[in-house]
Structure formats: structure tokens, C-alpha cells
Amino acid sequence: MNPTSAPDLNGFFVARSDKNEGEFKVLHNTMLPKNSRTFIDTTFIPGEPNYYLVQAVDTANNVSSSFPVSVTLIDSIPPVKPIFISGKIDSLGVVTIIVEKNKEKDLMGYRLFRSNSEEHEFSTIYEGFMNNDSLDQKVLTEFKDTVSLNSLTPIIYYKIKALDFNYNQSEFSNVLKVVRPDTIPPVIPLFNDVIVGEKKIELRFVPSSSEDVNEHIIYRKTDLQSKWENLNTTGPKETKYVDTTVTTGTTYYYSIRAKDISGLFSKYSSTVYGKPYDTGLRPSIEKFSIDVEKKNIILKWEYPPLKAEHVFMIYKRDDKGKLQQYDTTKEKSYTDKNVNKENYYAIKVITEDGGQSKMSNVLGKNIE
Known part of the structure; x- marks a missing residue:
């Protein structure tokens, strides 16, 4: 003045x-x-x-x-933590983000950050600041971003900060997760081992490495020219499946696919196969008993039903004390009329497909 x-x-x-x-x-x-x-x-x-x-x-x-x-006044109070309203991505990869406008009267604008992982560092991608001397006194609350859709990372992560005209910065907002439209099918899972047993086939596999995999589908067929049938479904991290619905002697072919959260399927894996083998061992004789009636030896036993044709082989000790094949029967009892002073018996099952049970216990009776 x-x-x-x-x-x-x-x-x-x-x-x-x-x-x-x-x-x-x-x-x-x-x-x-x-x-x-x-x-x-x-x-x-x-x-x-x-x-x-x-x-x-x-x-x-x-x-x-x-x-x-x-007159510039000393202001050290930052704006409050901003809040995202929504985040959407269209089929062209254009992301639209809307922020709830802060209430501060000295709000200058926002700084938008982006990352491909919530654990990685966020980089500034946009700054929308209002000029204090501008005639257009509007704070930008809608932001646009463009990202690639051809990415194996299904989620894009955003944060935002509010700034006032003294460049005081708010703390980071909560993370906004925007899911890309999924156009990429999952990576194919791979079988790495097949373990065949008598009544089961164990499949071991490397699961799909895609992050958005929701499940794995295991397929089976008994004819290479036939269509795949859905056998079962496993979780995204499972590494094995045991097929117990198998029949001995039948060859089974298997494949596996991954399915992601968007419903996209991987290609079928390479085919593997297994054939449950027959050990030849059949169930043992149960409740074997021996009695004497009118100087005859009566043998009785129990045995579970078998699909294969079978007979019961009767063994009897000779005078040297060795068990020898003596007779056969399809019944679950046997009467020996040709008895000796000492009579000892054992029984086992013989099936037409070459199988047999273990020898039963040896039972005996002496006849005076």
C-alpha cells in the first residue's frame, strides 16, 4: 500500500x-x-x-x-480416504471406474493407480486435477482405462488417492477388483501316472496352472472310437483320482479337462489307459466243519456267490500224511463213505477262469 x-x-x-x-x-x-x-x-x-x-x-x-x-493458508489436513462406487470392463477392454466425490471444499482431484496383482506395487495411470483458477470447477469422478483382454491374469486391481489444492494426499482407497471378460480357456491338465490294481485304477495328474480354474472333469470310455463319458469332477488343486467302478480284465481309457469360473473348458488331455488285473485269488471257504454219521464223514461249509462257474475241490490226506486231490463237488457239503481209521480233509475253490481260493483249514476225524 x-x-x-x-x-x-x-x-x-x-x-x-x-x-x-x-x-x-x-x-x-x-x-x-x-x-x-x-x-x-x-x-x-x-x-x-x-x-x-x-x-x-x-x-x-x-x-x-x-x-x-x-492468500495461501497453511493446510496439512489431507482429504479423507476415497471410496470406489463401481468398476466395469467392456468387451473391448475399456474400464470405466466411478468414484464417490469427496466432501472437502478444497478437493483438487484424484490420482488413480493400477496393478496386475494385489501384492505388487501400484503404478499411477491417471491424474485428474481441477485448476483452482479455471472457470470449469468440476472434479473428475469417472475414469477410463484400457487393458488387454488376452491375459492369463483374470483380475485388474485399482487404488485411488484424493488430493487437495495444497497437495495433501489421502490414504489409499480400498482395492477395487475388476474382472476381465474371460476369452482364454484354461491350460490343459496333464496325467503323469496311472497305477493299476485288481479292483481300481488310480489316476495321477498335474492340475491346470490357470488361476481361474474352478474344477477338473475326468472322462472315461472303454472303446477308443466311442464318445467320452463324464466320470467325475475334482477340485482345482486335486492331483489324483481313484476309479473304483472298474471290472477286472476290461481296458479303460481316460482324459481330463479343466473348467474355469467363466465356464470355459481346456482342451482334452492326452489319453491314458489302465486294465485292472486278475490276481486269480478267490474268496476262501468259510465255516468248514466235519462230522461222523453212521461211519460216514460229512463235510459242510459256506461260500459267497461267484459269477464265474466253479467247483469245490476236496483234498484228503494219504497214508503218507500229504493232502491229495480226492474229489470235486458243486455243492456246499460232501459225504465220504470210503473212510479210514484217520481221515483229514481240506477244501478250496477252483473257477473256470483259472482262479482259485486258498486252501481251507485241515479238519479230521478218527473212525474206530
């Missing part, structure tokens, strides 16, 4: 506005004395633009105004 006052100076008024033009509001009720050179404003609004001008008034009530002056 010019230290030399005009002869007709009467006093001063100090006015304030949140814009550098337009209406300014006088901050005091009475005119300041003409020798005043300072004024303390205690009514300013923190966080808002503050423009001041001084009006000089002469004795004839003529008014002369200074140019507006912007």
Missing part, C-alpha cells in the same frame, strides 16, 4: 471472496481508520480459496479497489 495517503482519504474496507472476480464481502462493520495498514481476518474458511482486496474511501465516499490477492 502507498505509504503516502491522499489528502481526502477517509478510511478503508477489506473484503474477501472465494473467487478472484465477482462479488467480494466486506469483513468488518465499520470503516478502518485512514492510518490503518493491517487487518487480521479470523473468519476465513480453512480449505477454501481466499481472495482479498482493499477498498479506499475518500471523504466524498468515492471508492477505489485494489486488485484481488490470493
Whole structure:
């Protein structure tokens, strides 16, 4: 201010506005004395633009105004943590992100960050700041991003910070997860071992390495020219499956596919096969008993049903004490009329497909 006052100076008024033009509001009720050179404003609004001008008034009530002056107030309070409203991605890979506008009056805008993993560092991809002196006083709350759809990482991660005109930054928002439209089928799982047993086939495999796999489907058939039949479903991390619905002597062919959360299937894996083998061992004789009736030896036993044709082989000790084949029967009892003083027997099953049971216990009776 010019230290030399005009002869007709009467006093001063100090006015304030949140814009550098337009209406300014006088901050005091009475005119300041003409020798005043300072004024303390205690009514300013923190966080808002503050423009001041001084009006000089002469004795004839003529008014002369200074140019507006912007006063920067020390502001160390950051905006509150921003909140995402939504995030969507279209079929072309354009991501639209909407943020709930912060309530701070000195909000300057937002800084948007992106990463391909929640655990990795987030990089700045967009800054939308309002110019304090601009006529367009709108804070951008809708952001656009473009990403590739041909990626094995199904999710894109976003964070955002709010900034005020003093460049105070808010803390990071919560992470926004945007799922890419899935156009890539899962990686094919692979069989790495087939373990064949008598009544089962164990399949071991390397699961699909795709992150969005939801399940694995195991297929089976008994004829290479036939269509695959869905055998069972396993979880995304399972590494083996045991097929117990098999028949000895039949060859079974297997394949496996992965299915992701979008319903996309991998290709069929290479075919593997297994054939349950027959050990030849059949169930043992049960509840074998021996009695004497009228100097005849009566043998009785029990045996579970068998699909294959079978006979019961009767063994009897000879005079040297060795068991020898003596007779056969299809019944579950046998009467020996050709008895000796000492009579010892054992029984086992012989099937037409070459199988047999273990020898039963040896039972005996002496005849006087």
C-alpha cells in the first residue's frame, strides 16, 4: 500500500471472496481508520480459496479497489480416504471406474493407480486435477482405462488417492477388483501316472496352472472310437483320482479337462489307459466243519456267490500224511463213505477262469 495517503482519504474496507472476480464481502462493520495498514481476518474458511482486496474511501465516499490477492493458508489436513462406487470392463477392454466425490471444499482431484496383482506395487495411470483458477470447477469422478483382454491374469486391481489444492494426499482407497471378460480357456491338465490294481485304477495328474480354474472333469470310455463319458469332477488343486467302478480284465481309457469360473473348458488331455488285473485269488471257504454219521464223514461249509462257474475241490490226506486231490463237488457239503481209521480233509475253490481260493483249514476225524 502507498505509504503516502491522499489528502481526502477517509478510511478503508477489506473484503474477501472465494473467487478472484465477482462479488467480494466486506469483513468488518465499520470503516478502518485512514492510518490503518493491517487487518487480521479470523473468519476465513480453512480449505477454501481466499481472495482479498482493499477498498479506499475518500471523504466524498468515492471508492477505489485494489486488485484481488490470493492468500495461501497453511493446510496439512489431507482429504479423507476415497471410496470406489463401481468398476466395469467392456468387451473391448475399456474400464470405466466411478468414484464417490469427496466432501472437502478444497478437493483438487484424484490420482488413480493400477496393478496386475494385489501384492505388487501400484503404478499411477491417471491424474485428474481441477485448476483452482479455471472457470470449469468440476472434479473428475469417472475414469477410463484400457487393458488387454488376452491375459492369463483374470483380475485388474485399482487404488485411488484424493488430493487437495495444497497437495495433501489421502490414504489409499480400498482395492477395487475388476474382472476381465474371460476369452482364454484354461491350460490343459496333464496325467503323469496311472497305477493299476485288481479292483481300481488310480489316476495321477498335474492340475491346470490357470488361476481361474474352478474344477477338473475326468472322462472315461472303454472303446477308443466311442464318445467320452463324464466320470467325475475334482477340485482345482486335486492331483489324483481313484476309479473304483472298474471290472477286472476290461481296458479303460481316460482324459481330463479343466473348467474355469467363466465356464470355459481346456482342451482334452492326452489319453491314458489302465486294465485292472486278475490276481486269480478267490474268496476262501468259510465255516468248514466235519462230522461222523453212521461211519460216514460229512463235510459242510459256506461260500459267497461267484459269477464265474466253479467247483469245490476236496483234498484228503494219504497214508503218507500229504493232502491229495480226492474229489470235486458243486455243492456246499460232501459225504465220504470210503473212510479210514484217520481221515483229514481240506477244501478250496477252483473257477473256470483259472482262479482259485486258498486252501481251507485241515479238519479230521478218527473212525474206530
